[in-house]
Amino acid sequence: MAVLTSEAVVLRTWPVHEADLIVSFFTRDYGKVRGVAKSALKSRKRFGGALEPMTVARAWFAERPRQELVRLDQLEIVRSPLSAPIDHTRVAVLSFFAEVLDEALPDHDPQETVFRLLLAVLDQTTVAQSEIVQPWMALTYFSLWMTRLMGLLPDIAHCTACGEALAAGEASFNTLGDGLFCAVHRNGNASGLCADSWQLAQRMLRAPASAFAAEPWPRRRAQDLRRFTLQSLERHLERKLHTAEALVRLGG
Numbered sequence: 001m002a003v004l005t006s007e008a009v010v011l012r013t014w015p016v017h018e019a020d021l022i023v024s025f026f027t028r029d030y031g032k033v034r035g036v037a038k039s040a041l042k043s044r045k046r047f048g049g050a051l052e053p054m055t056v057a058r059a060w061f062a063e064r065p066r067q068e069l070v071r072l073d074q075l076e077i078v079r080s081p082l083s084a085p086i087d088h089t090r091v092a093v094l095s096f097f098a099e100v101l102d103e104a105l106p107d108h109d110p111q112e113t114v115f116r117l118l119l120a121v122l123d124q125t126t127v128a129q130s131e132i133v134q135p136w137m138a139l140t141y142f143s144l145w146m147t148r149l150m151g152l153l154p155d156i157a158h159c160t161a162c163g164e165a166l167a168a169g170e171a172s173f174n175t176l177g178d179g180l181f182c183a184v185h186r187n188g189n190a191s192g193l194c195a196d197s198w199q200l201a202q203r204m205l206r207a208p209a210s211a212f213a214a215e216p217w218p219r220r221r222a223q224d225l226r227r228f229t230l231q232s233l234e235r236h237l238e239r240k241l242h243t244a245e246a247l248v249r250l251g252g
Helices: 090-104 112-123 137-149 195-204 223-237 243-249
Strands: 003-016 020-027 031-037 055-063 070-079
Touching: 003 031, 003 070, 003 090, 003 112, 020 055, 020 112, 055 090, 090 112, 090 137, 090 243, 112 137, 112 223, 137 195, 137 223
Parallel strands: 031 070
Antiparallel strands: 003 020, 003 055, 020 031, 055 070
């Protein structure tokens, strides 16, 4: 039974038996994997603080014949969320990343583009020059790109219904279909996407997350864009995201 290794990000853990944990982790080379970390609640040597969600680590694990769960042997921390000061908004955003990935990604399916997206937004939720980067930008960027990478985002420059080019301030979205709609095809339950959010979305689809870090990011900026992407994600996951409720309570 060969031991595999890969860069990984911890998503979630569940206790099982007396001291074991089931760990869901997203690897660069093997996709999302679930494994058993034996005696993880007792062994500080093998795991330490590496089992916190959104910890970037080097993982060593072994696939077990005829068993769905791998054997997780060791995690060596590369970057930990606990290295930065903790606040409610930052914790909620990191938890949202973890829940979306754990629910949306298939097991054992490498997703290099999604992995690079995750590392990019994690860079924007860590300490830089003794300041915490505003997490609302990272949340907006992640939600938009996950919607696109899951195939849920038609061309946002044109109306999904008729194909006509949209104008700033004209776009709307609804709970029943993917994409954006023009004024003619806006239905009675539609919500508008303001000009700033519509233009921002188009910029974000063409530039890396780091390009937006220097811009001011009050929590209300792109609030409608986040609502649009959240609706798309929840509709296709066919469930409500618990972490999204926490973000709404924080005003995001």
